[in-house]
Amino acid sequence: MEEIRIEHLSKDFDGFVAVDDVSLTINNGELFSFLGPSGCGKTTLLRMIAGFEAPSKGRIVIGNIDITDIPPYKRQVNTIFQNYSLFPHMTVFDNVAFGLRIRKTPKPEIKDRVGEMLALVKMEDQAFRYPDQLSGGMKQRIAIARALINKPKVLLLDEPLAALDLKLRQHMLIELMNIHDAVGITFIYVTHDQGEAMSISDRVALMNHGKIVQEGPPDDIYERPQSIFSAYFIGETNLITGEVIAIEDGFMQLKCPDGNGGSFEIGSTFHFAQVLGRELTVSLRPEKIAISRSKPRVQDDVNMLRGTIEDILYLGTHTQYIVRVGALRFRVFSQHKRVYFDDKALDWEEAVWLFWHNSDSWLIDEIQDNETSATEPPDGGVNHYQRSTKRPTKV
């Protein structure tokens, strides 16, 4: 058992609390991600595991060994740095061999193991080039080989793909997963990119203001956010607040003011007790909502709202509609399958029906004020609302 236990870890920079009482266990061989906006403390946490930052409080334990006070060069932990940090005055071979030479490994063994590592990252033929002659993706591979040659128990990756372009990033992501499978050690991955974290990780810890907000498998965080921050940081969502007026058949009914003096009712799942009579917020992912010009056939447990299209944004894989219901705005993603559509495409200012199943609304134990409209982000979030530029002139 070589699990990593982080116990009540805190880091205080002259009064600024970067990491605030974090406790966590990362399993052996897991690909674990810390995800969060910049300044959330994820990099500080990583640097404490690597040993470059001393915790103000708490302990870090790998297996049975408390490494809190062990200097970085004695930890069985290696790091992939954000800008690779390859040694510019050494060849690829010497870069990869660095860790072995420091440990005074015999020469033939160095040659064999560097060869193995370069083969693992498919860079055998680049051994005698210098880092400034390599592309970003190649540097990345060398950084991986250099870190893995010491056979660490844990590999730390600090935003490793941030400097690469999109296509290469997607490619390297798969490569990283393959390498993880091949070496079988624990990877701890730090990123602000939710897409990267979602696709690569076994488990994700979402961080904000130095604390872990939510922790679990990627789909769990996406489908079952425990807070408004989780719902907003990962993917996009509609937040609708109302009063719980009824509970029946495992669902609850929420009565929501529409901001224009009227109200509408929506159904939702709920996963905590004593919700009746309380004011709560529901998170509804834009892709869960169907949009249609004609009224759908009424079914059980399906919510239906009447709204007006305020904006249309064509995004290739899907179209984003902003639909006004009362004074609230709903963001809706619709793929171009035309299952629910009439032949004619939906148009600006057109009256439409929005509908979704009760089980697709997810109740959060927090309140987001409806007055700010359903598509406004909560405090500190990013406003995802984009207006399309191409608005057709009316004939």
Add this chain to the structure above:
Amino acid sequence: MSSLPKQNWNLSNNNSSRAESKRNIASWALTAPVLFWLIVFFLIPYLIVIIYSFLTPDIYDVKFEFSLDAYRQAFSADYLNTFYHSFSLAILTTLLCLLLGFPVAYYIARAKDKLKNTLLVLIIIPFWTNLIIRIFSWRIFLAYNGVLNDVLINMGIITKPLEIMRTDLAVTLVMVYVYLPYMILPLYSVLEKLDFTLLHAAMDLGANEVKAFFRITLPLSIEGIFAGSLLVFIPALGAYLIPQLVGNQKTLYLGQVITYKIKNIPRNWPMASALSLTLLFFVAVLLILLYALYRHNKSRRIA
């Protein structure tokens, strides 16, 4: 660069050659002042020195008779000691400047911006005072009845004043003081560009602070070490003022000997010239060697 195709924007051949000659005249006109300066104040004086070194000395001037005596003497055992003194002083000064300058440059390079600027100004401030005045203040400081001895006696650390003035120690001390900034500044400029996360990377891979320094910091600052060492070594080799003002007459350095050959009567212009040129020769050989080493290093990285 010479392999670049020549750009020719003019359609007519005739026009282009005229434009080219115009451009040539313009570039000559721009270079002329510099050329004039170098010829009159550098090349001609050097030629005079070279010619004089092959002449025969007279009491005040030279006789225009060819002679190799000056060189014969310069390479004879008489001057071996002088060359030895000068070279060992230059090497010692360079090494001490490097040992003292490196930590200082490193500290400045890692300091926060505001502190960094203050420290750099502090390094440069001594240049605002005339060198002779600075050397004289050292004389006051180190003298038998000087500040240093006063303080040490009053503190009860010593009972009899130390005799530092007019010793080789005093020469070395003042040399290091004067040349230290020339070492710190080039070192600072390379260390400032050094990516300190590389040290983290080295430590991450198992190198302790000492190993990280010798394998990462030192090789990556080699250019600054070269530049600083040259800036200290070359002027230190010809040092005159400092040995003259704080040194003794037992240990003579090349700069002093050359001056005496011109100043003391009977004068020996050829000897002074030959010694100067010999010194120049050694410096030139050293520079060529260092340059070759540097080129070798560079080409290995680019190949």
